Amino acid sequence: MAWVALVLLLTALPVGWCGFKDFREALTFAGCVTGTALMLAALIMVVGVAAVVDCWVRGPISNFGVIALISTGVALLTNVLLVLQTWNDGEKVGYKVLSVALTAGSLFAVVLVWRRLDEVPTPKRVAAALIVSTIVAVANFSYQYLFQPYRRDATPLVQLNVGKAVLSADRKVFSVPVDIKLVNHSDMGFYVLGAEFHAMGEEVTVSPKDLARSKWREDAEEWSRYREKHPLTRREVYQPGKLVAAQPWMPPGNWVEANDESLTRTVVQLPSDTNFDKLTFYATLSLARKDRLVMEKFGGPSYSWRGATLPNWVKVGEKENDTIIQTAKMHENNAIDQYTRRERLVTTYWRFGSHGVDVAPVIAPVGEEGRTFPEQTNREVRSRYGLLDVLAGPVEETLDEIKTRH
Helix, strand or coil, rough: HHHHHEEEEEEEEHHHHHHHHHHHHHHCHHHHHHHHHHHHHHHHHHHHHHHHHHHHCCCCCCHHHHHHHHHHHHHHHHHHHHHHHHHHHCCHHHHHHHHHHHHHHHHHHHHHHHHHCCCCCHHHHHHHHHHHHHHHHHHHHHHHHHHHHHHHCCEEEEEEECCCCCCCCCCEEEECCCCCCCCCCCCCCCEEEEEEEEEEECCCCCCCCCHHHHHHHHHHHHCCCCCCCCCCCCCEEEECCCEEEECCCCCCCCCCCCCCCEEEEEEEEECCCCCCEEEEEEEEEEEEECCCCEEEECCCCCCCCHHCCHHHHHCCCCCEEEEEEEEEEECCHHHHHHCCCCCEEEEEEEEEEEEEEEEEEEEEEEECCCCCCHHHHHHHHHHHHEEEEEEEEEEEHHHHHHCCCC
């Protein structure tokens, strides 16, 4: 019976602590419910320890033997669910071994208590209690760890609106205001990992007849190299746009609240005698869901031109570009994952080029920030932590259309 009491205590202490942490700090309502269930299970196991001691001292002559049987059954069920969770998402081998050992120990404890009892005074009530607790635990586990992570995602909307152009007093420069509106109609918030706005000036040359096939193929190959996709036709001569404005439009590390809207205005300035035929505007936004992780503020940036180490996937094809790296600590959205998984960092790579900035967020274990992961792993990470990119544009305006509105 000393073995039974030891197994109950070794299960109740970590389960109760994780339940308390989830009850206070869980990011979702389901997480708080899980924390409450874990604390209740721990309480039943602690009461079971007293019942085991009573059976050990006085023998199975009272209902305390039934309480001991129920508590060991709850411990077995809890440990089985912890094994499933730890082996599914856990990464630290020690916790996996511990969960398996406690499961085996709790199974042995159930057998010992069962054999210790001469008879079960109220077998129907005991069976009902175990069945109900099993159904509740399995339902909560299924919702928290199986259904909820894969429910339909929510994506905020970014809108671009080009305003009236304003001519300077000396009539040498005109300014084009651009409103960037973020609309989040979902019931969840998001962390902002990166937000970038840029405008491209483009010249449009149309041939009076179809281009030669060799020229069209050459243009098609050039067209595929750039993020901005110029119209590709048999008569329009491809000409890469030129960057005329670029800047962040939301501070990295801030967050977007649920059911909220925000408006940012930026101004693009050009000389009055510019030879562009049209302006094209883009806005990008990289987000992470607040119900999937807890992210701290970004630390001081590091720079590629000052010797910062870059992953191979950042350096490939970008040798002439500069990169700024920002890193922030993060925590899992529940206590069990926080203890059983390796510590991770959120890293963003701001890659500057002739077509604005490409913001690439990465969540990786500490020490593996520069590792190149398989595409399957990248998809799993994006799904687990709710990483998403929101794109707005291209919004195209001809120069004549813009100037006539000033």
